[in-house]
Amino acid sequence: MLGELSVTGPTRISINDTRFLWLIHARRRSAVTDNIDSKAETILRDNDRGGFTVPTAGLYPYQWNWDSIFVSLGFATFDESRAVKEIETLFEAQWDDGFLPHIVFRRDDPDYFPGPGAWDARSAFSTSGITQPPVAASAINDLWKASADDGIKSRLAALFPKVVAWHRWFHKYRVPGDANAVVITHPWESGRDNSPEWDAASANIDISGVKPYKRRDLEHADPHMRPTKLDYDRYMALVEFGREAGWDHEVIATQGPFRVADVGMTMILLRATRDLAELAGNLGHLDTKTELEGYIEQLEKGAQYLWDDARKTFCSRDTITGAHSGYVSSASFLYGYADVGDAEQRQKMAAHWERIGKASRYMVPSHDPDETLFDHMRYWRGPIWIVINYMVWRGFAERGWNERAERIRRDSADLIRAYGFNEAFSPVTGAGTGGKDFSWTAAMWLAWCGKDNRPATE
Ligand code: DGY
Numbered sequence: 001m002l003g004e005l006s007v008t009g010p011t012r013i014s015i016n017d018t019r020f021l022w023l024i025h026a027r028r029r030s031a032v033t034d035n036i037d038s039k040a041e042t043i044l045r046d047n048d049r050g051g052f053t054v055p056t057a058g059l060y061p062y063q064w065n066w067d068s069i070f071v072s073l074g075f076a077t078f079d080e081s082r083a084v085k086e087i088e089t090l091f092e093a094q095w096d097d098g099f100l101p102h103i104v105f106r107r108d109d110p111d112y113f114p115g116p117g118a119w120d121a122r123s124a125f126s127t128s129g130i131t132q133p134p135v136a137a138s139a140i141n142d143l144w145k146a147s148a149d150d151g152i153k154s155r156l157a158a159l160f161p162k163v164v165a166w167h168r169w170f171h172k173y174r175v176p177g178d179a180n181a182v183v184i185t186h187p188w189e190s191g192r193d194n195s196p197e198w199d200a201a202s203a204n205i206d207i208s209g210v211k212p213y214k215r216r217d218l219e220h221a222d223p224h225m226r227p228t229k230l231d232y233d234r235y236m237a238l239v240e241f242g243r244e245a246g247w248d249h250e251v252i253a254t255q256g257p258f259r260v261a262d263v264g265m266t267m268i269l270l271r272a273t274r275d276l277a278e279l280a281g282n283l284g285h286l287d288t289k290t291e292l293e294g295y296i297e298q299l300e301k302g303a304q305y306l307w308d309d310a311r312k313t314f315c316s317r318d319t320i321t322g323a324h325s326g327y328v329s330s331a332s333f334l335y336g337y338a339d340v341g342d343a344e345q346r347q348k349m350a351a352h353w354e355r356i357g358k359a360s361r362y363m364v365p366s367h368d369p370d371e372t373l374f375d376h377m378r379y380w381r382g383p384i385w386i387v388i389n390y391m392v393w394r395g396f397a398e399r400g401w402n403e404r405a406e407r408i409r410r411d412s413a414d415l416i417r418a419y420g421f422n423e424a425f426s427p428v429t430g431a432g433t434g435g436k437d438f439s440w441t442a443a444m445w446l447a448w449c450g451k452d453n454r455p456a457t458e
Pocket of ligand 1: 217
């Protein structure tokens with residue numbers, strides 16, 4: 001328990017000497033912070049399986065796409081080469097058409113279901129057949145700009161065409177011209193697996209043919225913190241649909257039973273494309289930069305497709321029915337990270353922030369606490385995810401919304417300091433939910449909220 005860490009410092013002081021008190025406080029704070037830093041490093045090293053990192057032992061025993069990218073930012077704080085390696089191993093599993101899978105299975109592990117056999121997605125590597133939020137370009141661009149080492153920079157430059165290929169894959173299959181937003185074909189692609197945003201769109205998934213299966217996640221985490229059986233039946237129906245389609249992404253994107261334009265994926269891809277275009281310029285790939293600028297324009301239109309004028313929020317939208325989810329989720333606040341929204345939209349989002357900020361002890365809940373489906377301990381139906389906090393913070397800090405940015409950074413650091421490196425946290429009590437010793441939470445502590453520095457704009 002981080003709360004039980006011992007601290008050092010003199011114990012007898014004059015209570016009138018406030019300067020002395022301050023020094024002791026600073027010294028205690030830095031001793032605690034040092035201990036937490038080393039615990040975070042230990043988590044990353046312990047979850048390292050040799051060039052790739054598992055999100056947490058037991059519950060998630062393989063390499064996950066966006067987990068690895070956030071983890072690379074953590075490694076970069078003490079081992080730049082290992083940070084790049086994490087991204088290189090992820091891209092080893094890229095398919096010929098540019099697709100980057102959400103899980104890379106390097107071996108079969110009975111701890112996890114659905115494993116490689118259930119996906120049956122054949123490529124050079126055994127992988128899943130769906131993707132995940134494309135945060136890679138942003139991390140690669142950050143690492144490239146931060147590095148002073150030519151060897152590291154050239155390894156990152158070698159990843160550039162691979163990331164471009166993945167972004168082209170999105171635009172070929174997942175950014176339809178009528179929506180211009182990123183369409184997911186499985187809730188797991190969003191990374192926000194059981195968000196209420198998917199409930200209405202999932203209701204039409206036919207689960208009558210789902211074959212019997214045994215969940216493994218419930219052996220590692222409290223069932224009240226995990227998706228329900230109905231959610232899982234739907235997840236498996238979609239895996240079976242993809243497998244029967246031979247993971248033909250054209251078929252899945254045009255005929256799949258679940259096709260939702262995701263606010264999280266769209267904001268993240270838009271931001272990633274801005275970062276990739278910057279990297280393209282720095283690397284001298286000017287034609288590619290122009291191509292990426294076209295993608296940016298398209299995704300900016302996509303963000304508007306996701307504006308729900310009735311609920312006055314950016315949210316996900318079912319492309320089959322055209323219905324908005326109508327929910328303000330933590331992903332809605334990524335509008336700053338993507339740098340979208342006109343003055344009125346930004347003002348409405350700021351009002352949601354105020355309202356939710358009053359209702360939540362800690363920010364940013366994954367689901368709106370004023371909604372009936374809010375559940376402060378159940379996975380993506382309420383709990384706080386530090387990686388989303390990082391992206392929301394970054395967007396707010398870059399836009400100069402410093403007070404809001406600072407609240408996110410402070411709440412994130414307080415949660416980790418008080419409750420440990422959990423998978424997620426209750427916005428009501430702060431208690432940890434899901435897995436423990438989580439790699440991306442440790443990485444975000446090291447790379448972001450645990451650092452003593454202030455937001456960039458302050
Ligand atoms: C799971 O198994 O819970 C994962 O989120 C799927 O990616």
